[in-house]
Amino acid sequence: MPVxxxxxxxxxxxxxxxxxxxxxxxxxxxxxxxxxxxxxxISRVNFLTRPGKGEQKPKLTTKSCSPGSNCMTLDIPGPEE
Ligand SMILES: [Zn+2]
Structure with a gap:
């Protein structure tokens, strides 16, 4: 479970x-x-990594809703199977 x-x-x-x-x-x-x-x-990302697959970095995308209202949505896909 990523934190x-x-x-x-x-x-x-x-x-x-x-x-x-x-x-x-x-x-x-x-x-x-x-x-x-x-x-x-970024410094404290606790992300489950699987042995043997190397480092897996979660992707982070942000979206802005509309001008004037700062709204952020994170889309964080998990490691690829
Ligand atoms: Zn605040």
């Missing part, structure tokens, strides 16, 4: 988000100020 760490660009709050599924799409929001201006902190 990603994010930082709020508004208040600097660091928080972790655990994804129940590697294919889950999650709308992220700062727990402190409810801002959706977030950046992912």
């Amino acid at each position: 990603y760490e994010f930082r709020c660009l508004e208040c600097g709050k660091l928080f972790e988000k655990r994804f129940a599924s590697m294919h889950e799409k999650v709308e992220l929001q700062c727990p402190e100020c409810q801002s959706r201006s977030l950046e992912r902190v």
Whole structure:
């Protein structure tokens, strides 16, 4: 189960988000100020890797909803079978 760490660009709050599924799409929001201006902190990615397949890096895509409302959707596919 991957866990990603994010930082709020508004208040600097660091928080972790655990994804129940590697294919889950999650709308992220700062727990402190409810801002959706977030950046992912790469340094502490806990991602299950399988022995013998080398390092697997999760992909991260972000989408913006509409101008004026910062809304971020993460699409994180799991390792390829
Ligand atoms: Zn915040």
